[in-house]
Amino acid sequence: MTTNKTSSRSLLAGDVGGKRLLIILLLGSVIFPAFNLMLPESSFFHISTYTLTLVGKYLCLALLALSVDLIWGYCGILSLGHGAFFGLGGYAMGMYLMRQIGDRGVYGNAELPDFMVFLDWHELPWFWLGFDNFGFAMIMVVLVPGVLAFVFGWLAFRSRVTGVYFSIITQALTYALLLAFFRNDMGFGGNNGLTDFKEILGFNLQSDVTRSVLFSCSALALIFCYLLCRWIVDSKLGRVLIGIRDAESRTRFTGYKVEYFKLFVFVLSAVIAGVAGALYVPQVGIINPGEFGPLNSIEIVVWVAIGGRGTLYGAVIGALLVNYAKTYFTGAMPEVWLFMLGGLFVVSTIYLPKGVVGLFQNLQARKENSKIGTITGVGT
Amino acid sequence: MKDCLRALASLSLMLACLYSPAVYAEELSFDQTVNALALAKKMKEKERVIAQLAMTSSEKKLQVLTSLQKGTLYYRKSDKRVVFSKLVESQYRINDVLTGEEYGLTEKRKLKKINISNKLRNQLRLIVAKIYLSDKNDERRSRAVKDLINSPDIKTLGIIESALDIEQNSTIKQNLQLASALIRLNGENEAGRLLAIHDLEGSLHKKVISALIALQEKDDEGRYVEPSEKVREAAKKTVASMQGAQEFYRFVENLFFGISLGSVLLLAAVGLAITFGVMGVINMAHGEMIMLGAYTTYVIQQIMPNYIEISLLVAIPSAFIVSGLMGVLIERTVIRHLYGRPLETLLATFGISLVLQQLVRTIFSPLNKSVISPEWLSGSMEVNGLLSLTYNRMYIILFSFLVLLGLVFLLKKTFVGLQMRAVTQNRAMANSMGIRASWVDALTFGLGSGVAGIAGVALSQLTNVGPNLGQAYIIDSFMVVVFGGVGNLFGTFFAAMSLGIANKFIEPVAGAVLGKIIVLIFIVLFIQWRPRGLFAIKGRFVED
Numbered sequence: 001m002t003t004n005k006t007s008s009r010s011l012l013a014g015d016v017g018g019k020r021l022l023i024i025l026l027l028g029s030v031i032f033p034a035f036n037l038m039l040p041e042s043s044f045f046h047i048s049t050y051t052l053t054l055v056g057k058y059l060c061l062a063l064l065a066l067s068v069d070l071i072w073g074y075c076g077i078l079s080l081g082h083g084a085f086f087g088l089g090g091y092a093m094g095m096y097l098m099r100q101i102g103d104r105g106v107y108g109n110a111e112l113p114d115f116m117v118f119l120d121w122h123e124l125p126w127f128w129l130g131f132d133n134f135g136f137a138m139i140m141v142v143l144v145p146g147v148l149a150f151v152f153g154w155l156a157f158r159s160r161v162t163g164v165y166f167s168i169i170t171q172a173l174t175y176a177l178l179l180a181f182f183r184n185d186m187g188f189g190g191n192n193g194l195t196d197f198k199e200i201l202g203f204n205l206q207s208d209v210t211r212s213v214l215f216s217c218s219a220l221a222l223i224f225c226y227l228l229c230r231w232i233v234d235s236k237l238g239r240v241l242i243g244i245r246d247a248e249s250r251t252r253f254t255g256y257k258v259e260y261f262k263l264f265v266f267v268l269s270a271v272i273a274g275v276a277g278a279l280y281v282p283q284v285g286i287i288n289p290g291e292f293g294p295l296n297s298i299e300i301v302v303w304v305a306i307g308g309r310g311t312l313y314g315a316v317i318g319a320l321l322v323n324y325a326k327t328y329f330t331g332a333m334p335e336v337w338l339f340m341l342g343g344l345f346v347v348s349t350i351y352l353p354k355g356v357v358g359l360f361q362n363l364q365a366r367k368e369n370s371k372i373g374t375i376t377g378v379g380t
Numbered sequence: 381m382k383d384c385l386r387a388l389a390s391l392s393l394m395l396a397c398l399y400s401p402a403v404y405a406e407e408l409s410f411d412q413t414v415n416a417l418a419l420a421k422k423m424k425e426k427e428r429v430i431a432q433l434a435m436t437s438s439e440k441k442l443q444v445l446t447s448l449q450k451g452t453l454y455y456r457k458s459d460k461r462v463v464f465s466k467l468v469e470s471q472y473r474i475n476d477v478l479t480g481e482e483y484g485l486t487e488k489r490k491l492k493k494i495n496i497s498n499k500l501r502n503q504l505r506l507i508v509a510k511i512y513l514s515d516k517n518d519e520r521r522s523r524a525v526k527d528l529i530n531s532p533d534i535k536t537l538g539i540i541e542s543a544l545d546i547e548q549n550s551t552i553k554q555n556l557q558l559a560s561a562l563i564r565l566n567g568e569n570e571a572g573r574l575l576a577i578h579d580l581e582g583s584l585h586k587k588v589i590s591a592l593i594a595l596q597e598k599d600d601e602g603r604y605v606e607p608s609e610k611v612r613e614a615a616k617k618t619v620a621s622m623q624g625a626q627e628f629y630r631f632v633e634n635l636f637f638g639i640s641l642g643s644v645l646l647l648a649a650v651g652l653a654i655t656f657g658v659m660g661v662i663n664m665a666h667g668e669m670i671m672l673g674a675y676t677t678y679v680i681q682q683i684m685p686n687y688i689e690i691s692l693l694v695a696i697p698s699a700f701i702v703s704g705l706m707g708v709l710i711e712r713t714v715i716r717h718l719y720g721r722p723l724e725t726l727l728a729t730f731g732i733s734l735v736l737q738q739l740v741r742t743i744f745s746p747l748n749k750s751v752i753s754p755e756w757l758s759g760s761m762e763v764n765g766l767l768s769l770t771y772n773r774m775y776i777i778l779f780s781f782l783v784l785l786g787l788v789f790l791l792k793k794t795f796v797g798l799q800m801r802a803v804t805q806n807r808a809m810a811n812s813m814g815i816r817a818s819w820v821d822a823l824t825f826g827l828g829s830g831v832a833g834i835a836g837v838a839l840s841q842l843t844n845v846g847p848n849l850g851q852a853y854i855i856d857s858f859m860v861v862v863f864g865g866v867g868n869l870f871g872t873f874f875a876a877m878s879l880g881i882a883n884k885f886i887e888p889v890a891g892a893v894l895g896k897i898i899v900l901i902f903i904v905l906f907i908q909w910r911p912r913g914l915f916a917i918k919g920r921f922v923e924d
Contacts, residue, residue, distance in 0.1 A: 078723045152904075159908040164662050164722050168858050169904045175855050176900040179893050294855060298664075298730055305727055338738035345731020349724045350717050 011230055017313045017357065018230060022223055028055075029219030033212030049208050053283050056215040058323050060280035063222045065303045065319035066312060067272035070229050072301065073310030074238060075265050076245035078163075081170030082273050083297035084177050085145035087287070089274025091181075092144055094194035094287040095128060096137035097205075101198050114196070115189045125187045134201055141278040142271050149270030150263065157259035157266070162248065171294050178292035193288025200282050211283070218279045222316070225272050229312055232265070241265055302341070306348045308355025318355060410438035414477050417444075418455035418462050423497045430500070434507045442511055444477060449504050453477075454491040465491065502535065509536055513543040518552065525555040529587055532562040558583055565591055570608045577614045581621070586766065589626065592619045629766040634884050640773035642880025643780035644842065646873060648853040649860035650784060651832035653872040655707075656861055659804065659824055661715055662722055664730035666857060667850025668737060669829045672706060673699035673836020674845040675740060678749045689754045692837060699833035706736075707829025711822045719821075733850065741847045748846040757841060776838055783834060788869055790827075800824050804867070859903050865913030875914060879903075 012019045032055065035047040064086050071077040103110035107117040112124060130136040152173060156166055184190035203210040232238050240261050243251040252258045281287045290296070299322075307318020322344070329337040352359055413433040420426045430448070433441055447453040447464055454465045454474065463474040463483065471485040496504065512524030528536055540560045547553045557579065564576035580588050595606045595615040606612050648670060655663045663669075677695040684691055710732055718725045753772065760770040791797035802810040803820045811817045836849075843849065856879075864875030879899060886895040907913075 078726075080726075155905070155908040159911055161907055161911045164726065165862060165907060165911060167662075167723065167726065168862055169907050171855060172859060172900050172904050176897045176904075179897050179900075183893055295851075298727075302727060302731075305724075335738070335742060338734045338741075342731040342734035342736075342738065345734070346714055346728045349728040349731075350714065353724070 011227060011234065015230060015313070017311065018226065021313045021316060022226060025059075025219050025223050029216045029223075032219075033216055036212055037208060049211055052208075052215050053211055054327065056211070056218050056283045057280060058320050059215070059218040059222050060276045060283065061300075061303070061323055062316040062319040063218070063225055063276035063279070064273050064300055065307065065315040066222070066225055066229060067269040067276065068300050069304045069307075069309060069312055069315035070233070070272070071265055071269045072304060073312070073315070074233050074245060075241045075262060076248070077262060077266060078167045078301065079170045079266075079269075080167045080294065080297050080301065081172075081174035082269070082300055083291055083293065084170075084174040085149060085270040085273035086277040086280070086300075087174075087177065087181075087289075087291035088145045088148065089141045089277030090281040090287040090291060091188060091194070091277075092131075092137055092140040092274070093278035093281045094197075095131040095140075095188075096134060097197040097200060097282060098194050099128075099132045100200065101196065104198055105196070113189070113194075115184075115192065116187070119184060121187075127187065138278070141274050145270040145274030145277075146267050149267045153263045153266040154259075157262045160259075171297065174292050174297050175294050178289050178294070181289035181292060189288070191289060193286060193290075195286040195288075197282065197285055205282060205285065214279070214283050218283070221275060221279060225275070226312060226316070229272075232268075233312070237261070237264075299341075302345055302348070304355075306344060306352070306355055308357030311355075311357050314355050314357035317357060321356065410436040410441060411478055414444060414462050415460070417448075417453075417494055418460045423500055426494075426496065427500055427503065430504065430507065434511065440477070442508065445504060445508050445511070448494060448496060449501065449508065451493065451496075453494045455494060456483075456486075457490055457492055462494070463491070502533075505533070506535055506539065510539050513539060518549055521549070522552050522555065525552055525559060528559040529555060529562060529585065532559065532566070532591075534563055534566065537563045558585060558588070562587065562591055565595070570611060573606075573608070573611050574614055577611065577618055581618050585764075589619060589622055592622075626766060629764070633767055634888070635881065636769055636773070638881030638884035639877065640777055640880070641884055642877035643777045644839065645856055645860050645880050646876035647776075647780045647783060647835035647838050648832070649857040649872055649876055650780075650787060650869070651828040651830070651835060652857045653861050653864070653866075653869055654787070654828035654831065655825055656858075656866060659821065659828075660722060660866075661719075661825065662726040662729065663715075663825075663828070664726055664854065665710065665733040665736060665850075666729075666829075666832055667852070667854035668733045669703040669707060669832035669850070670836040670839060670853055671740065671845075671847065671850035672703045672736070673833030674751070674840040674849055675744065675749070675836075676702045676833065677837045677840040678744075678751050678845055681752055688752050689756065691752075692754060692757075692841075695837045695840075696834055699837045700830040701833075703833025703836070704826040704830030707832075708822050708826040710829075711825035715825065716818070716821070733854075737847045737850070744847075746847055748844040751840040751845050753841055772841055776842070779838055783831065784869065784873055787831065791869070796820075796823065800827075859900070862913055863903055863906065865915035868913075868915045871913060871915035 012022070032047055032052055035045055036049060036052050039046040041048075064082065067085075068079065068082050071079060098113045101113065105114040105117075107114055109117045112121060116124070131140070152170075156169065161169065180186055181188050181193075182191050188194070197205050199205055200210065200214075203213075205211075233241065240251065240256055243254075243256070244258055244261060248258060277287075277291070300319075303319040303322045304315045305318070306322055307316065308314025322341075325340065326337065329340055348355065354361070410433070413429055413436060416429045417426070417433070420429050430445070433444065443464075444453065444462075452465050453462065454472070455462045456474070462477045464477060465472040465474045465486075468485060471487055472491060473482075473484065474486050474491070475482045509524055509528060512520060515521050515524070528540065537560060540556055540563070544553065544556050544560065547556055561576045561579040561583075564572055565580070567573055567576065577592070580592070592615045596612055596619075597605055599605055604612065606615070651669065652663065652666045655661050655666065676699040677692065680695045680698055681688060681691045684694070687694075710729070714728050714732065715725060718728060757772045757775060760768045761774070762768040791800060799810070799815050799820050800823070802813070802815055803817050803824075807817055810820075839849065839853070843852070860875045860879060861872060863879065864871030864873070882902075883895055883899055886898055889895075890898060
């Protein structure tokens, strides 16, 4: 435990923003559930279950943003289809939760989920087998997005599909999945998706304790993945990735197998996205094909761009900020939200190439500069 | 007073009907027969009155007879006026048959329907068919014949045969022969049936094949519907000979649908081929340019509601200007700052697309708007019974080809086009040769957007005009451009056509959604094989 701490400390030596973020997250993962569970509702500091779940949802989306920043910020791979991996992870979790319902569904059929009874199916399709088991489902959460990313990435990187071409075919990928999951015949609930979940590992999903635990899990997963990503980008491997980002051909000519590096980081990113999806689904209580929408995937990229690309903690901050703004504005002024979001895209790409994080860094640097300026001014 | 007289007249008429059927034979006017209709109680009487009505020379008699067929002919209980009625909510809107006077909404209990029996209904059908067949208008006659083909009835044979003798129009004559043969197919006489099959040979009407196949079927007890072996054999042979033609026309139809879908894709993608292909700008707001074009069409139709026929012709240049100006605006304010950063351009233009969508939603409401199709776009050309080509699809194909040719001409043969190509190939060199690259950029982007606007005019005729119109086409457009190879209009044309045709040929086998998925997967795999598209530009300047 102590060694772990020291290693993480050295890991974050040059990452002030990351350090602050992780401390806040760590505190949050304890304080939020504690304030929710221990304080009475009348207390000023009480955090409602609604808020807790909402913030937990943001944390999952932040994890998703982190996975995109890992490939876009550090390897220059712009995926406009990361929602696909998020959605697949979510569906794997959703299938487990579906099986947990058992005979408490509307039709009371212990063998089949409600929508299959509704479609007049008599047997569980083969790809649903095994999802009764939590361990198996968790393996699938990692495996399904990972394998898809591996196959897709292997094909794409090997034939050197880069830049916008890659972005466009990732979009085609998620669009194809969207269409496929909309079909009832696929066996994933058609356009209603999977919902009406009752419990996870025997714990009631509606209870405050379960929600708190899920919240803490999301925060911890975010912390863990953050450290993992930080470790990777700081390692020698990370240097190669940055090399690929800045000059792919040159890196290749230096003798690195560019496609393997890309493939590794792409698969890892997909797995993280899958985990984010799996944590997201039990908290929001539904997964449907909408998650595969091309628009959603582009939105993820915007969180990263607004937060600050290539900093990791910028992605997390961007995801939290934009999603909070989305919740606020779609509630208060739904008309304005799309104007806001669209405007944010334009403004952040033109005026904030380094995102909010970059803005603060600039301000700080200017402050220090002016300090130095006054000091030197006194000197002369 | 007038009503009183009329009632008296009808009364006398009724009496006449009852007692001396021979006397009134040719003397009754249209008005009298209509009034008698309300008074006739027994079916027998009604039958006579209807026969009388059919013999009058009034223009309105057809309307009365068809209304009677449909069961919308009523009379008012209070004064026995015969009225046309139309159900509006739970009341009836009625107007007088004779005077055309509107009586407004009336409750049901004040009216009485003029009922007819099944026997009478069959007779009515004959009478109506006969009147239609002797109509002077070709179109009405041809419609009546088609109706006869669709429901062959042995009783109509006589009318058809007599109509055949006097028919001048060759198409209608052919259809009449077809109708007659279809009826004779179920005749009593074996030789007659054989002759009918012989007559049907070479005809490609859908009805013919199904009728011939029906001849070979067995009924519930396992006996053949058609008793004669000879007839069955002949039917089988004829069907076999027709199947080849049927398959051929199905293929032609699929091809036509494919080309028309390809033309839609071409229209949607060709603007993108310019902005993305020629300039390297990924314009995610391209779909919204299409949407703006479609809304421009809507607005034009609102401005000139009396000139719907020419509204599209006005809309085409207007849409080009609206979308084109918007394109120039976007280029000058946003994209100018982002050249050489394609991924950032993608995000910024996506932001613009969201803003435009919301803008349209705020101005026009989120609901779909209906754009009216002018008369000359509706209808279809019937090549034969198996193949009919709709006019709007044909116009779309023609239109997309014209747009493509216009663009090729602009890029290859004009001075502006020359400048555009120069800037594309080598920006720095073009600049130093005195071409204002930034000006050309704005112009090129405006051109691409304007063409998207034109596509919007065409699409407004095919799909719903709503804020999401553009989104539906943006992914398809990108697929077309990427598949065809960037910077190559011929590649775009080829890609649009092959994707459209492939889609339509997969659709009947795999279903629409699965077909689309298959095409998407195909493109994803195809990109692995040729990362720069089918007709990639070769050379050094291709490298990022």
